[in-house]
Amino acid sequence: MVNKKIEINFKEYNNLSALGDQDAELIKIADTNLANSYSPYSQFKVSSLILLEGNINVLGTNQENSAYPSGLCAERVAVFSAKSTYPNKKIEKVVIVTEQGNEFPFSPCGSCRQALMEYELNQKEPIEVILKSGNSKIWVFKSIKDLLPFAFEAEDILKKE
Ligand code: THU
16 A cells, blocks of 8 residues: 655735736636626625636626526636637636635635536646635636546547557
């Protein structure tokens, strides 16, 4: 038996002014979009911005439903909309913000990580992930892989000997 461990690297910024101008602006846009969250059941507002190549922003918010499982997270609303409208554009970044927050940001649910991973694997270039919750510190991950280690890769089942 061998004990193994993996390490995840990410950057932490104390506030918006510590970030680059572009990322700070993207977070501001995502924050403004929190008002569009439809979350009457949880009151937990989430907003996501997908930055596509060519400087295209696509926004999404969580959309809830009285039949709870019929709702969808903000990140998937945003990424499915982005890839439905611009199927051939690569995704450069995904920004995820929530209205509520403490010291550290909330991070995306497992289903959203898996959905984002599909596009990262397909485009063969990493998607940066930027997280902020309320006035929390800001976390930046270079790749979805950092948030979903040991991801299932379709290539594994498509490979033929
Ligand atoms: N939610 C998101 O939009 N993204 C996540 O990654 C986690 C949770 C939403 C779903 C639901 O509307 C509310 O937050 C509470 O779970």
